[in-house]
Amino acid sequence: MTAPLRILAINGSERDGNTADVLRYAAGVAARRGVEFETVDLRSVRMDRCGPCGDCNTRTVPCAVEDGVADVVARMIEADGIVFAAPVHGFGTASLMQTFIERAGVGHLRFDRPLTNKVAGVVSVARRYSGGEVWAQLTVNALLNRMIVVGSGFPATVHALHRGDALKDDEGLTNVSRLVDRMIDMMELLAEHRRLTGQDGPIHTGEANERVGLALNAAEFEDTPETTPELAPEPALSAQARP
Numbered sequence: 001m002t003a004p005l006r007i008l009a010i011n012g013s014e015r016d017g018n019t020a021d022v023l024r025y026a027a028g029v030a031a032r033r034g035v036e037f038e039t040v041d042l043r044s045v046r047m048d049r050c051g052p053c054g055d056c057n058t059r060t061v062p063c064a065v066e067d068g069v070a071d072v073v074a075r076m077i078e079a080d081g082i083v084f085a086a087p088v089h090g091f092g093t094a095s096l097m098q099t100f101i102e103r104a105g106v107g108h109l110r111f112d113r114p115l116t117n118k119v120a121g122v123v124s125v126a127r128r129y130s131g132g133e134v135w136a137q138l139t140v141n142a143l144l145n146r147m148i149v150v151g152s153g154f155p156a157t158v159h160a161l162h163r164g165d166a167l168k169d170d171e172g173l174t175n176v177s178r179l180v181d182r183m184i185d186m187m188e189l190l191a192e193h194r195r196l197t198g199q200d201g202p203i204h205t206g207e208a209n210e211r212v213g214l215a216l217n218a219a220e221f222e223d224t225p226e227t228t229p230e231l232a233p234e235p236a237l238s239a240q241a242r243p
Contacts, residue, residue, distance in 0.1 A: 008079035113209055116203075
């Protein structure tokens with residue numbers, strides 16, 4: 001029997017507030033489609049900030065800091081789709097989500113981009129301002145990880161100030177519903193592709209990550225020839241051009 005599709009939501013809010021309410025609403029949308037929906041509340045995850053080691057750009061193994069980030073990353077890898085959700089704090093992404101992006105992205109995800117071809121969705125919650133900026137930052141993060149971001153019409157930005165206000169934003173919740181439905185549509189399409197072809201995904205890349213071939217990072221890959229791009233031979237000079 002085929003296992004049900006699963007969405008994992010990453011909640012970057014410090015409180016059980018409007019962002020959590022929106023994700024509970026999204027879970028209801030997923031349930032009606034027969035899709036499992038689980039939320040990781042970063043406020044409940046033991047997560048240290050990036051430390052002073054400063055070797056993230058040269059190390060070729062996952063981050064050595066021992067906290068809960070690696071477990072969350074493992075759960076993301078097991079899911080079919082991932083929702084990144086965060087409120088606006090200080091005109092930017094809430095610090096919990098920002099810390100997670102730094103720790104997970106640089107410390108665990110950049111080596112071979114294990115989230116490639118996972119379906120991604122983004123939700124931002126704002127009183128009024130900077131919801132679009134936070135949505136854009138999280139969307140770029142999903143694209144960096146080679147995820148499939150589906151278009152669902154207007155961005156899923158929900159307006160709220162006091163606790164409970166998010167559930168009063170009918171337009172915002174409509175956009176959340178559309179986002180979840182589109183994610184599930186794409187997840188089902190990819191699952192059918194895997195069933196018919198036996199392949200993991202229709203979009204492939206020959207490089208381990210986007211850093212391969214960058215001159216400033218050449219030393220990082222000099223001992224791994226399978227990921228080092230070959231240099232094209234210099235063109236031969238014609239008789240007229242020879243000195």
